[in-house]
Amino acid sequence: MIEAIKPEQQNPVAYARTYDSFPPQQPSKKNILRSILVSEKSIELPLNIAPIYQLERHGKYKYFLDLQETEMDLDWVHYQVQDSPIIIGEVIKSRVPIIFRKPVASIAEKWENNSLVLDIEYYAQDFAVCIDPGHGGEQFGSCSPKGLFEKELNLSFAELLQTELENLSIKTVMTRTEDESVSLDERVNFAEEHDAMLFLSIHHNALPDARDPNLERGASSHYYHEQSKPFAKYLLDKITEHTELDFYGLFRQNLHVLRENQDRISVLLELGYLIHPFESELISSPEFQAKTARIVAKAISNFFVEARLAKD
Ligand SMILES: [Zn+2]
Structure with a gap:
């Protein structure tokens, strides 16, 4: 679905998203991960339905997101900021490695607008x-x-x-x-x-x-x-x-x-x-x-x- 740009908007932004585009006569019960959107402090995974998943912490710089029941067809990782402190590693089976360049204190997860969103809180520790x-x-x-x-x-x-x-x-x-x-x-x-x-x-x-x-x-x-x-x-x-x-x-x-x-x-x-x-x-x-x-x-x-x- 392409959200049309309304003429009255000052700074219009167009999003191309296909995740809710399954025709109603053949609805898919399955999630397919096709893209990941990465910004400075969040990771967004557009999906068909709220996924079953597990987020594992492996220290301050590495997490694994395990999407057990999601089909993997990851075509692109979209970095929305330059020099993002977040790197999405190579996906193996259902596991998505997430590597950080800054130490992570905590991650909050939510399901919002047909996306699994991970909000990242970095350490503000003494250097x-x-x-x-x-x-x-x-x-x-x-x-x-x-x-x-x-x-x-x-x-x-x-x-x-x-x-x-x-x-x-x-x-x-x-x-x-x-x-x-x-x-x-x-x-x-x-x-x-x-x-x-x-x-x-x-x-x-x-x-x-x-x-x-x-x-x-x-x-x-x-x-x-x-x-x-x-x-x-x-x-x-x-x-x-x-x-x-x-x-x-x-x-x-x-x-x-x-x-x-x-x-x-x-x-x-x-x-x-x-x-x-x-x-x-x-x-x-x-x-x-x-x-x-x-x-x-x-x-x-x-x-x-x-x-x-x-x-x-
Ligand atoms: Zn030496």
């Missing part, structure tokens, strides 16, 4: 960053040609980043503040205890023995969960735009601290190759570290704080 300087103690990480260990460089960079973030009034916590061993589980639990919205692990890269350290250089950004990908990419773009580091790559990687930190944005940053003869000189210089810490802090502030203020 805290958990900085994770990689390695420490017995775990040295990589080593520069001049004998500088990665664990030291990770910590000195993390300290600079902490100062920069606090200058921007962003709350921080650190998984280690000295040269000590911290297990991967402890790092994840620490972020969880402090309810951090962002977990950022700081590393400097090494290479397997068989590779030529002269050939590989640059910064890389790593993520595992889908909600972390946009920030992982944004951060890497800012670093390669504003520093001498080349773009090495954006990688989805099954690393413990990325995989287990599922209730927040979690990104692991490799700030160049410590093993590369020239790059190690660059990345261990205090000037480079100070400048890059400022760029990372600004990127965090732009992505999480200013973008949110602009939308509210």
Whole structure:
């Protein structure tokens, strides 16, 4: 059914909806899901009749909508706003994965105008960053040609980043503040205890023995969960735009601290190759570290704080 545009309307909007268009002589008792309408704070599923369904919460960033008795013929997902914080994943059987880029506090469901409507309430939590300087103690990480260990460089960079973030009034916590061993589980639990919205692990890269350290250089950004990908990419773009580091790559990687930190944005940053003869000189210089810490802090502030203020 196409709703006609009334001439007296100032800002007419036309909707094309076919869901109540079954001819009365052959009414369908079945629901068929053909499209999903996604806006900033709601998801709308036009259907023939009120569906039987189940909404499962899998943490703050992921839900599954299970429409057991609905036939799936999903042709299009219509995003009604640009950069929607909601992503509809690939539908498998009757299950619709819903991924969020902002933490969800609750979802209210209602049946309205022949649509199942999910109204989303996001968290307005204090924004805290958990900085994770990689390695420490017995775990040295990589080593520069001049004998500088990665664990030291990770910590000195993390300290600079902490100062920069606090200058921007962003709350921080650190998984280690000295040269000590911290297990991967402890790092994840620490972020969880402090309810951090962002977990950022700081590393400097090494290479397997068989590779030529002269050939590989640059910064890389790593993520595992889908909600972390946009920030992982944004951060890497800012670093390669504003520093001498080349773009090495954006990688989805099954690393413990990325995989287990599922209730927040979690990104692991490799700030160049410590093993590369020239790059190690660059990345261990205090000037480079100070400048890059400022760029990372600004990127965090732009992505999480200013973008949110602009939308509210
Ligand atoms: Zn490392």
